[in-house]
Amino acid sequence: MPKPIILTSHPRRRAADMPALDWGAADARQRGPVVATLGDPSARNAIGTHAGSYALYRALAVASGQLRADHRPDFRNTRPAVPIGPFPAWSDPAKIVSMDPWGHLAPEMFADAIAAGRDIRPSIAVTRAHINMPELMQAMREGRLAPDGEVLLENGDACVTKIAIEPVWYLPGVAARFGIGETELRRDLFEQTGGMFPELVTRPDLRVFLPPIGGMTVYLFGDPAKLGVPQTRIACRIHDECNGSDVFGSDICTCRPYLAHGIEACIGMAQEGGVGVVVYNRKEGRALGEVTKFLVYNARKRQEGGDRAEQYFRRTECVAGVQDMRFQELMPDVLHWLGITRIDRLVSMSNMKFAPITESGIAVVSRIPIPDALIPADARVEMDAKKAAGYFTDAVPDAAELAIAKGRGL
């Protein structure tokens, strides 16, 4: 006989099983666990489930009989490689609304409930790694970086703490961040996902949502124990994913060169006794996705007059309807989670990033633009367009300059 389908759209009879969630409470136990697992529907106090978009692969694994739907993770030895926090912002319900500040501590903080059979999972994992990039080797050869045996090794390895973070949205806080009502937000999330999560509109008692989107990875350079100490100097690069450039070195944009430059600045800061922070957000193609991005590339390169800066944003808008969907409003959360109250060197020219950081209460001491020598030839179009649109720069290109085609044809 087929298993009955359990609809999630209305409260279960045993709603008493649902742990209370007090977002912004002073400690993890008071706040309560985020229960977004699927084994015990009456215990769920969140909409959606873990692993972001990868939850769909989990469905395939279950559907194809390769994963038991009731598999419980064994968390032995998985605890964070270094401690992070707690910091004061963790108990401010308005400062962090798009991730669970206690997400890395869930197996530890709720060990008793897990031992008693409740399926509670972490939404953050903290580990250590070595990274090695040819740009760092080049910086060493050119004398901009020197190995110190701790942050940067002779072979070019940089030693990092890396932190994977799944999105966990506190819906009232996300709505407030955008200045809209929670009901409107829930309705659009429901409708624009093709009705994927009915609880968004039927269960106002569930206020936390794990959206099926990419999360982020933090790379820390230097001693993480110095985070949250006001004297600690911080270098920071907030980087939004660009697979074509970041991984494959595609030359139409400045993403990988800027990322490498940010990492160089972070290593430098760590060697001076501070901490370097790279935040890597899965927001491919300004969060428009890679298909849209490649369509825009074609439209730019095929347009009459060739690929030029004056038409750069217009071509994106023609295809996507907007220029950008990254919504940097939520971006500062991770900085508050890391206990950061001041960034001494922000490796970014973007006002779209600068404004939400400073408006969220983090002071920015200096901003570091990308050195001209690192900009690939085909990326001049992008750079000029962004400078003209208000990027932080001392040389804004004029209209005549913007009208010159600088990009390669198809």
Ligand SMILES: [Zn+2]
């Ligand atoms: Zn790019």
